[in-house]
Amino acid sequence: MSQDTSGLAPSVILVGMGEIAQVLARGFLKTGHPVVPVTRRQSLSGVLAHVPDAMALVLAVGEKDLPDLLTQIPAPWHERLVLLQNELLPKDWQAAGIVNPTVISIWFEKKPGKLVKQLMPSPVWGSNAGLMAEALAAMGLNARIIDDLAAMQNELVIKNVYILTTNIAGLKVGGDVETLWRDHQSLARSVALEVIALQEKLVGQALTPEPLIEGMLAGFEGDPAHLCQGRTAAARLQRALKLAERFGLDLPVMKEIAAAHRAH
Numbered sequence: 001m002s003q004d005t006s007g008l009a010p011s012v013i014l015v016g017m018g019e020i021a022q023v024l025a026r027g028f029l030k031t032g033h034p035v036v037p038v039t040r041r042q043s044l045s046g047v048l049a050h051v052p053d054a055m056a057l058v059l060a061v062g063e064k065d066l067p068d069l070l071t072q073i074p075a076p077w078h079e080r081l082v083l084l085q086n087e088l089l090p091k092d093w094q095a096a097g098i099v100n101p102t103v104i105s106i107w108f109e110k111k112p113g114k115l116v117k118q119l120m121p122s123p124v125w126g127s128n129a130g131l132m133a134e135a136l137a138a139m140g141l142n143a144r145i146i147d148d149l150a151a152m153q154n155e156l157v158i159k160n161v162y163i164l165t166t167n168i169a170g171l172k173v174g175g176d177v178e179t180l181w182r183d184h185q186s187l188a189r190s191v192a193l194e195v196i197a198l199q200e201k202l203v204g205q206a207l208t209p210e211p212l213i214e215g216m217l218a219g220f221e222g223d224p225a226h227l228c229q230g231r232t233a234a235a236r237l238q239r240a241l242k243l244a245e246r247f248g249l250d251l252p253v254m255k256e257i258a259a260a261h262r263a264h
Helices: 019-030 044-050 063-070 075-080 090-094 129-138 149-173 177-183 185-203 209-222 233-247 252-263
Strands: 012-015 035-038 056-059 081-083 102-104 122-125 143-145
Touching: 012 019, 012 044, 019 035, 019 129, 035 044, 056 063, 056 075, 063 090, 075 081, 090 149, 090 185, 102 129, 122 129, 122 149, 129 143, 149 177, 149 185, 149 209, 149 233, 149 252, 177 185, 177 209, 185 209, 185 233, 185 252, 233 252
Parallel strands: 012 035, 012 056, 056 081, 081 102, 122 143
Antiparallel strands: 102 122
């Protein structure tokens, strides 16, 4: 058998071309992996058929687009899959029959026209964890490789607590995370406890609040000037309330914030 002397590393298929995807694409290229982009106008199945030996299939789409996309992934690609969405939990990929994807909780931010900013190292679990860690390192970013799914689920819950608490509390008080915790800690803690109660229903097990709140605060310390109210904050709140209703879970603080937000 002839030896491949091209020096090329296996390619990576990247679905989505947003800011985070662009950071990852540069990281893959810097580590020698050709990147095959998939845009909304392209057929994913066609790309997968054209590049059958790709090392990874990275889904860098928004969380609202993920459920439908997961159902389109052929079984031979499941273990090469990389997921990175916010509000992600194991039930989301398991519902599509996917067992062992690679999952990374992104703790860096990239806004249009601005440099990438890391809040803290991004935890990553799965067979392509090394690939993701190397790509981030090439971009001056840090990753932490997680050994098992239970630990990764905990990391995902921490990120969910951070995202939902800051966004939902931000709808009421605005400002940045430092100000939120310094001047509105009671509100932030109340929202966080409701978020954790919802996460308990979603993961199907009891959760200890304080370590999760400490994880959220580590994110605050990583970027104290991070603004609370993102552009999808209102949608996140409505999604959380719909899930709570499905579980028969009462979230009075979130309901009050939603009512006040609608009144404006």
